[in-house]
Amino acid sequence: MKLTAELARWVEHPMPEKTTNEHKVFVLEDDARIRARFCKLVNESGRFAICGAAGSLSDAKGQLEQAREAEILLVDLRLPDGNGTSLIAEASTWSPRPFIAVISSLGDERSVVTAMEAGADGYLLKDLRPQELVPNLEALMRGESPISPAIARYLLKRFRTEVVEAEPDVPRLSGREAEILQLVARGYSHGDIASALEISQNTVITHIRHIYDKLDVHSRSEAVYEAANLGLLKVGD
Secondary structure, three states: OOOOHHHHHHHHOOOOOOOOOOEEEEEEOOOHHHHHHHHHHHHOOOOEEEEEEEOOHHHHHHOHHHHHHOOEEEEOOEEOOEEOHHHHHHHOOOOOOOEEEEEEOOOOHHHHHHHHHHOOOEEEEOOOOHHHHHHHHHHHHOOOOOEOHHHHHHHHHHHHHHHHHHOOOOOOOOHHHHHHHHHHHOOOOHHHHHHHHOOOHHHHHHHHHHHHHHHOOOOHHHHHHHHHHOOOOOOOO
């Protein structure tokens, strides 16, 4: 696809003079048309200005001085000579550290997680509307983490899955065991429990042994403590 004359101009000359109040932005994007569009939107914002634009990792390394001057890096992931996460990881060690946002067509699990782990502060998909780019840059400057809705939904789903997987297995007590455990927590003796539930002391002792086994404890105090931590005791009863 041919570049329009206007976009071609932004590819050739993406860096107009920066005024005092403009924040510097460096763009790493291999698609010339998309790179030109980003440069145009940034430079016309009045708040931001392009200080460098590269189409590959090697090109970005050749403009390292400009990149290190940037307050914001917009980084594509899939590049002709590697992955943008290498620049993200490197830029995360710079001082001062720039704000870094991925801007990519890749929204798969591996790409998102790898970029975030490398140090990305935000993750935007390339299909964002033109009027959404500058507000996302402003969010970065405020210390926020702009994320495209599709990526946010994925991260939320992943977080929920991890929380569920991280939850410890809670022992399943029978109704009778739960009753006895509650009485143990109140300080009832074996005889008191037997009288209250109208069962024999031997039956009480057997149930308590089963409770100990399920909670992996060896005493009444340990059983009460562990059960309270697992939410197996009714508070206030």
